[in-house]
Amino acid sequence: MKKVNMKINIAGVELENPVMTASGTFGSGKEYGEYIDLSELGAVVVKGVASTPWKGNPSPRIAETYGGMLNSVGLQNPGIKEFIKEDIPFLKQYDTKIIVNIAGRTVEEYCEVVEALGDTDIDLLELNISCPNVKEGGVCFGTDPFMVEEVTKEVKKVAKQPLIVKLTPNVTDIVPIAKAAVKGGADALSLINTLLGMKIDIHRRKPVLANRMGGFSGPAIKPVAVRMVHQVAEAVDVPIIGMGGIMTGEDAIEFILAGATGVAVGTANFADPTATIKVIEGIENYLLEYGFENIEELRGNLLG
Amino acid sequence: MKKVYDCEIIKHKEIAPCIFMMEVLSEEIVCSALAGQFVSIYLNKGEMLLPRPISICDIDKDKGTLKLIYGVVGKGTAELAAFKTGEVLKVLGPVGNGFKIEDTIKKHIVIGGGIGTPPLIELVKQLKGKVEVFLGFAKDSILEERFKELGATVYVATEDGSMGIKGNVIDLLEQINPDGDMIYSCGPKGMLRAVDLWGREKGIKTQVSLEERMACGIGACVGCTCKTKKKNEEDWQNRRVCKDGPVFWGEEVVW
Numbered sequence: 001m002k003k004v005n006m007k008i009n010i011a012g013v014e015l016e017n018p019v020m021t022a023s024g025t026f027g028s029g030k031e032y033g034e035y036i037d038l039s040e041l042g043a044v045v046v047k048g049v050a051s052t053p054w055k056g057n058p059s060p061r062i063a064e065t066y067g068g069m070l071n072s073v074g075l076q077n078p079g080i081k082e083f084i085k086e087d088i089p090f091l092k093q094y095d096t097k098i099i100v101n102i103a104g105r106t107v108e109e110y111c112e113v114v115e116a117l118g119d120t121d122i123d124l125l126e127l128n129i130s131c132p133n134v135k136e137g138g139v140c141f142g143t144d145p146f147m148v149e150e151v152t153k154e155v156k157k158v159a160k161q162p163l164i165v166k167l168t169p170n171v172t173d174i175v176p177i178a179k180a181a182v183k184g185g186a187d188a189l190s191l192i193n194t195l196l197g198m199k200i201d202i203h204r205r206k207p208v209l210a211n212r213m214g215g216f217s218g219p220a221i222k223p224v225a226v227r228m229v230h231q232v233a234e235a236v237d238v239p240i241i242g243m244g245g246i247m248t249g250e251d252a253i254e255f256i257l258a259g260a261t262g263v264a265v266g267t268a269n270f271a272d273p274t275a276t277i278k279v280i281e282g283i284e285n286y287l288l289e290y291g292f293e294n295i296e297e298l299r300g301n302l303l304g
Numbered sequence: 305m306k307k308v309y310d311c312e313i314i315k316h317k318e319i320a321p322c323i324f325m326m327e328v329l330s331e332e333i334v335c336s337a338l339a340g341q342f343v344s345i346y347l348n349k350g351e352m353l354l355p356r357p358i359s360i361c362d363i364d365k366d367k368g369t370l371k372l373i374y375g376v377v378g379k380g381t382a383e384l385a386a387f388k389t390g391e392v393l394k395v396l397g398p399v400g401n402g403f404k405i406e407d408t409i410k411k412h413i414v415i416g417g418g419i420g421t422p423p424l425i426e427l428v429k430q431l432k433g434k435v436e437v438f439l440g441f442a443k444d445s446i447l448e449e450r451f452k453e454l455g456a457t458v459y460v461a462t463e464d465g466s467m468g469i470k471g472n473v474i475d476l477l478e479q480i481n482p483d484g485d486m487i488y489s490c491g492p493k494g495m496l497r498a499v500d501l502w503g504r505e506k507g508i509k510t511q512v513s514l515e516e517r518m519a520c521g522i523g524a525c526v527g528c529t530c531k532t533k534k535k536n537e538e539d540w541q542n543r544r545v546c547k548d549g550p551v552f553w554g555e556e557v558v559w
């Protein structure tokens with residue numbers, strides 16, 4: 001069989017293929033590593049990590065919706081110290097790239113995490129200024145272009161690894177936000193984080209989530225995500241990691257045609273622990289079927 | 305590598321109104337399954353993404369089968385009820401930490417509420433010594449005969465008084481006032497909390513099997529947490545029901 005070239009490059013870091021995990025859906029890979037070979041992934045994007053341990057929100061934190069789900073986990077994480085001690089050595093056993101998703105309540109907290117990671121052997125940083133589940137969890141940074149630029153600039157100053165900034169879709173226009181992140185020094189952008197949503201149990205007349213509202217993800221949000229990736233790709237020159245409802249290789253191809261360099265798989269892992277591997281195979285099959293030799297040929301290659 | 309197994313449905317029938325017993329064939333799951341663990345069932349409907357957690361009720365090592373008993377309470381379990389014998393179901397498991405069974409313990413108190421009763425069958429099968437089972441239901445009792453077959457003494461309470469005493473499981477416990485060295489319990493959270501309190505008053509160690517809404521079902525998403533106390537500390541932490549539980553010590557749980 002003819003081989004296709006699936007390699008991509010994000011800010012100087014070469015990934016074997018464009019498929020990564022979406023932060024928060026995959027832990028640090030330990031659990032899913034029992035179902036798939038993590039070395040087959042382009043990168044593992046780990047769950048958001050903060051400067052100190054966070055307890056997260058009360059339960060219920062999960063609600064299924066038509067073609068998607070809501071979560072209000074609220075960035076529960078063991079803190080950067082524990083992460084460096086436990087999770088980096090674990091991931092280092094695999095032949096994949098490590099992308100660390102950074103959570104914080106203040107610019108100082110973001111910088112603290114990024115500084116702590118300075119001497120570690122990880123590949124990329126992903127700044128989460130877009131979590132809808134904690135008041136301070138970044139979304140107040142992520143919805144204001146001025147703040148986006150400022151926080152990106154401050155974090156970039158202390159960052160030793162290239163910086164991806166993750167954007168929220170909960171804004172009227174994503175383009176000025178994306179531009180602000182790039183102006184602040186973002187080496188790449190990832191989008192979208194979850195859409196703010198709500199589900200009500202009509203029998204109890206109560207919100208299903210203890211936190212009332214939560215982040216909406218899964219295949220139901222894909223058209224919104226593809227649209228936003230397309231808009232941002234037209235407006236900026238940095239690589240984009242597209243995500244939001246990717247379940248199959250075909251879904252991933254849509255994002256790549258919209259202009260994404262890489263793609264991330266989140267909620268799909270819950271529906272099938274081997275989803276990431278199937279997405280990789282699906283992309284390969286598409287390239288073969290349509291006679292592309294290199295995935296780079298496909299990026300933004302929309303006809304008309 | 306672990307995987308989601310294709311399991312053939314060997315038997316599937318309604319054992320009480322809206323309560324089904326399903327027997328599935330899976331030597332892979334059976335060979336490591338323990339009492340109190342659960343499986344995740346993946347439905348074939350695109351709009352329902354998340355697997356449904358169902359406790360392992362009865363393990364037959366010789367036949368390589370598992371029995372699951374579930375109530376139809378929503379869309380997913382209604383979908384499950386439509387599966388026919390001979391069809392194949394996608395099942396992941398076994399998952400979680402089951403009940404702790406210690407051979408030194410001779411007197412066991414087993415307490416089940418409603419659709420929380422099924423996992424106690426496999427538990428009772430494995431307990432050695434004197435086993436007393438206390439069951440509480442809204443209306444119809446299930447599995448009473450099966451517990452008796454296994455040699456346990458069974459007491460039943462129903463809210464409408466149609467079977468056993470009228471009242472709940474705590475009323476039953478207060479009336480019978482059993483004596484034991486370990487309590488094992490599964491049922492609605494309010495009941496588990498009351499059972500833990502009752503156990504504490506009697507000075508009996510209590511294991512409770514908790515439920516929470518799940519997404520990944522394998523410990524990766526921290527979606528299914530419950531509040532637990534930290535050892536020797538005032539502080540508490542959120543732990544995963546799917547991976548750190550579903551069975552916890554009653555004294556660990558912040559109710």
Ligand SMILES: Cc1cc2nc3c(=O)[nH]c(=O)nc-3n(C[C@H](O)[C@H](O)[C@H](O)COP(=O)(O)OP(=O)(O)OC[C@H]3O[C@@H](n4cnc5c(N)ncnc54)[C@H](O)[C@@H]3O)c2cc1C
Nearest residue numbers: 064356357358359373374375377378379380381515516517
């Ligand atoms: C560890 C564990 C073991 C369980 N064992 C059994 C069992 O042996 N027999 C049985 O009948 N039921 C059991 N349940 C409850 C069972 O998982 C739910 O009743 C079922 O998922 C409902 O799905 P549905 O689509 O019919 O309901 P819907 O209400 O339509 O479900 C929507 C979503 O909510 C979740 N959900 C709804 N109710 C519950 C609940 N009580 N607990 C957790 N998630 C819920 C579903 O998984 C789904 O994601 C168990 C739950 C857990 C966590």
Ligand SMILES: Cc1cc2nc3c(=O)[nH]c(=O)nc-3n(C[C@H](O)[C@H](O)[C@H](O)COP(=O)(O)O)c2cc1C
Nearest residue numbers: 022023024048071128192193217218244245266267
């Ligand atoms: C349970 C859950 C937890 C998440 N946690 C994080 C997180 O910690 N940091 C982050 O940047 N995004 C987080 N996200 C957002 C995802 O990374 C992703 O952007 C979003 O879910 C859209 O992709 P999907 O539809 O493929 O899931 C989380 C999503 C889910 C479902």
Ligand code: FES
Nearest residue numbers: 519521523526546
């Ligand atoms: S359901 Fe994901 S951690 Fe328990």
